[in-house]
Amino acid sequence: MGAGDAFVEPVWERFPLITSNSYARRWIQSCASLGLAKNTVAAYMYAMEGFLSFARERSLDLRSTSQEAIAQYVGELRTQPRRLGASATRIDSGGLLSNATLQQRLTAVRLFFEFLVDEGLVRNNPVSRGRNTSSSRSGARSEQSLVQRFHKLPWIPTEEQWTALLAVVRDESRRNRCMLALAYDAALRREELCELRSSDLDPAHRLLRIRAETTKGRRERVVPYSDTSGQLLRDYLVQRRGLAKDRQALFLSESPRNQGAPITLWTWSKVIRSIALRANAPSFSTHTLRHLCLTDLARSGWQLHEIAKFAGHQSLETTRRSVDRGHRQASH
Template identity: 50%
Template sequence: MTKWPVLARHAHAAAWLRAWEDLGRAPRTMDAYARGLAEYLELCEREGVNPLAAGRVHIAVFVRVLTTRPHRRGANVVSIESGAGLTNATIQQRLVPVRLFYDFLVEEGLRESNPVGRGRYTPGRRSTRHRGLVPRLSKLPWIPNEQQWRDFLEVARREPVRNRVLLAHAYDAALRREELCSLRTDDLDPAHRTVRVRAETTKNRLERVVPYSAPTGVLLADYLRHRTAISRARGPLFLSESRRNYGQPLSLWTWSQVVRVSRCRLVSSGSPRTPPAICA
């Protein structure tokens, strides 16, 4: 609530968020819910609209604001997009908490309907498809060509061994940022070249065991020898080497900074096309 004061001014919004928090939603999920709902409530206040009485027209205004507002990083956006507004996926993310909030109001008897439509498909002989409020775009993944891979590997080659192991595990095992940074020494099985991804670190709360390649195993062995100079204690696998947080678990923010700096180096190297990224 302290991060988004507007939520404290709306009792029903605060109660809805508190209910999700009591149900054990992850902190990052709660932050995404709070951000999306706060942006909507701020718009309602600017427009002089009571959120409890808002209709589809007011939701449409919210969508228009999301799709047309200037990007906060302006010309520093490295993307094929225009740099204005939010991406389709982010708009969908912003609409989810608003939709869930109105579901809550309907369940509590404070509204008769939800103004945020949801797409649905009814199978059968006369199947019907109802489009959501904002069409969901599904883009093909970006696949680098041979030269782009070489440029990428050249940038990665100059990174410290810890960062190379992080990159190798992210590629081999398709690990998300939180899964990667949350790995522990006892999650590794070097004999079988596998790593256990614990349920509490995954997005779907399902544990899995994933393999990694032989070259990644060589890098990992080098890093484990390097890690003993920082700490011999078992626990988080990847440790910070900065003077401020020396020996502490690597944070999500630190790994994001590593990726961001590497992307900027790739851009400055003159690679003809790089993945969408933001360079300061």
């Protein structure tokens, strides 16, 4: 783990099947000990709890799980309904698990069996990265994923949608306007924004330190913000003095019930959802401003590798997908 990382003990009582399975518990424990992000560990636990439920229903022995059993598991995943709230509007997967969720569930199971192989508990991993298929023309063999991967282009608001969003944002609190401005200026992910600390600010040079433990790639970066965001930040800090129960967290809850506590990811998601619905732009999300910033950087002439470094991307392909939608939209 890095110097800034802290070990987070998994919440075992929420996952009884993992807790009662020594292999699964040891694997999750190793993931946490290696310093994986707590959201990643939580996602792996949800995936493993589901797989263990599948295995229990079919009386499967994990040590002798076959590829056929994994195929049955994938088939069952494809029929599982998505758990969405009553106000959900996404219909891309027809009410079933999204492609990204399928990939995530299968990845967790594959990594678990890799752990069992490394520990000498099983000989082969039944969840291969792909399955061999032959070409009808050349006879050559290639890898085809068990679940075909789809990459959705990020949503970028039109001029009309952006105008509507700005009109709604004008009536938001100082905190929310400041957070929205910084999310755009610094292309921040939700976790990076909500977990900013006062000590991460460098107001003299208008810079933000994004700590490694809050990032997806576990790499620290320093990013600038605009003079407009600086003014919003100064206004918010004046208000924050009356809320500051927590001296470390930059953005604090304004709710009477949790006033002064660090803002949660869930609270910020609800703020964004409320803005999206009032602006009649339901696709607006906590990630939209990050994509919009990266798109604008590409439009202004930044090179792909420069944008990748600014965004904290480990892969240029990720950066390319982030800005591709903006290029297509600008060409119409």
